[in-house]
Amino acid sequence: MKTLNVGIIGAGSISNFHMEGYKVLPNVNVIAVCDINEERAKAYAKKHDIPHVFTDYNEMLKLEELEAVSVTTWNNGHAPISIAALNAGKHVLCEKPLAMNAQEAQQMVDAAKANDKILMVGFVRRFEEKANLLREAVESGDLGKVYYAKTGYVRKWGNPGGWFADKKRSGGGPVIDLGVHVIDLVRYITGKPKAVSVSASTFHDLGMKPNIKGLGKYFSEDHDENNPYNDVEDAATALIKFDNGMTLFFETSWVLHVKQPHNYVNLFGDKAGAQMEPELEFYEERNDYFTETKPIIQAGSDHMDNIFVREIKHFVECVLEGIPCRNPGEDGVEIMKILDAIYESAETGKEVIIK
Ligand SMILES: NC(=O)c1ccc[n+]([C@@H]2O[C@H](COP(=O)([O-])OP(=O)(O)OC[C@H]3O[C@@H](n4cnc5c(N)ncnc54)[C@H](O)[C@@H]3O)[C@@H](O)[C@H]2O)c1
Known part of the structure; x- marks a missing residue:
């Protein structure tokens, strides 16, 4: 069975839905969490038994075994964090809205293409x-x-x-x-x-x-x-x-x-x-x-709860099995x-x- 090592960037409310989605998949390990609020990141890691904790996403992205990330921060973090993750060779599931504006969103799509990685936008509905x-x-x-x-x-x-x-x-x-x-x-x-x-x-x-x-x-x-x-x-x-x-x-x-x-x-x-x-x-x-x-x-x-589980499962299948992504970054740009x-x-x- 192919497995996937995932990280969560932004340990707030919606990240819990991502976490629950990853947890039901036997082939996914959530190995890292990052939040600028150190206390929140540590509590999250403890609650979900996550081995690596960070307050700087650039440090987290240096983890070689990390293959994909959920970006669940404030909206102004979506573009810089996703672009850094894609450039570090990670696949990205980014929450909606894809970015602060279309220009930033397009830069994210360009980074996904340049690195041949998946950029999926969290249009969960x-x-x-x-x-x-x-x-x-x-x-x-x-x-x-x-x-x-x-x-x-x-x-x-x-x-x-x-x-x-x-x-x-x-x-x-x-x-x-x-x-x-x-x-x-x-x-x-x-x-x-x-x-x-x-x-x-x-x-x-x-x-x-x-x-x-x-x-x-x-x-x-x-x-x-x-x-x-x-x-x-x-x-x-x-x-x-x-x-x-x-x-x-x-x-x-x-x-x-x-x-x-x-x-x-x-x-x-x-x-x-x-x-x-x-x-x-x-x-x-x-x-x-x-x-x-x-x-x-x-x-x-x-x-x-159910639609998040379906969304996360789809993201993991896109990465591991190469199926076409239902929510490509391009849709986020539009x-x-x-x-x-x-x-x-x-x-x-x-x-x-x-x-
Ligand atoms: N799909 C949905 O239905 C849905 C629902 C709610 C929120 N969202 C989206 O999810 C995102 C997060 O929303 P939320 O309600 O969880 O907010 P939240 O405030 O509960 O959590 C955001 C977390 O991100 C952290 N953060 C901010 N900047 C960061 C950075 N640069 N690096 C690391 N951590 C950082 C904050 O400290 C906070 O813990 C937003 O983009 C929001 O639009 C989507």
């Missing part, structure tokens, strides 16, 4: 059963021509603070944190069309709202209650047009006066339509009646171009043409 079922339906023509799509990832009170709310480290707010997932899903499901233009607005009207009582929320590990720094958008909306003629309406928020947090991915084709959230449903016509159908999918199949255009359009008040 591509591993949902319902996303793949819907993708197959689109691919086989069940929806006809998909001319319109709508997607949203909307929170009511969900700015996590810490690095997430600091543009220098995150690159932005809910657009780059949440929007990245759902814009990618629509693109993935509809056959990866290229975006050609974006018209967007971002909103900075509510802020962290530290005064709110009565609701709980997720706070970043580095959130400082006495210094709730925030210089990113609360919410955004965009109209994105693609080279296959499809128009996508998108919205996202961390903070918004909305009744409930909610997510949606809706596709509209000339033969049928579909919605993916909360359950996959198809809307079509039969015998001159509109119909609704709902595929039966095992409850919990697309739970966060999404960064859209996110860059959203921010540029919001700033200039003009439509941005993507070349």
Whole structure:
């Protein structure tokens, strides 16, 4: 059995999902962990029985027996760390967003090519059963021509603070944190069309709202209650047009006066339509009646734990067996171009043409 030695760079919340994914694979050894927070790195190594601990990723990358890494740091670390890892001859699974912008993302792809190593981007929602079922339906023509799509990832009170709310480290707010997932899903499901233009607005009207009582929320590990720094958008909306003629309406928020947090991915084709959230449903016509159908999918199949296990397994198979990567770095670049255009359009008040 071929085995793989893996390292984790960034021992925060999401790294635990990567770790659990590696642990279920009998042919993977997690041999190193690195975090700039030494205490966190040491505690992580102890908890998961990891022999090598580092606070500087460049030192970790000198380990010859290390073959692949998960990059699970703040967004501003994704490009420099992944490029260093690729140049050191390691395969990389990098969390979303691939980088702070498209230029950095392209440099990562170039480094992967130059070193003939895998650069996979952590678009974990591509591993949902319902996303793949819907993708197959689109691919086989069940929806006809998909001319319109709508997607949203909307929170009511969900700015996590810490690095997430600091543009220098995150690159932005809910657009780059949440929007990245759902814009990618629509693109993935509809056959990866290229975006050609974006018209967007971002909103900075509510802020962290530290005064709110009565609701709980997720706070970043580095959130400082006495210094709730925030210089990113609360919410955004965009109209994105693609080279296959499809128009996508998108919205996202961390903070918004909305009744409930909610997510949606809706596709509209000339033969049928579909919605993916909360359950996959198809809307079509039969015998001159509109119909609704709902595929039966095992409850919990697309739970966060399961989709991470599938993602990690796929990464390991790409490295060890050379199977084609479902989430190549190039897809991360395409999404960064859209996110860059959203921010540029919001700033200039003009439509941005993507070349
Ligand atoms: N796929 C998903 O659904 C999903 C969900 C949450 C977060 N994420 C992504 O995962 C990444 C991490 O998010 P998180 O919620 O785990 O954040 P976190 O703050 O919990 O953890 C990040 C960790 O990275 C460490 N770090 C920062 N810079 C570093 C560097 N240069 N070298 C080593 N360690 C460094 C921090 O000290 C921290 O421990 C982000 O890019 C985020 O967008 C993805």
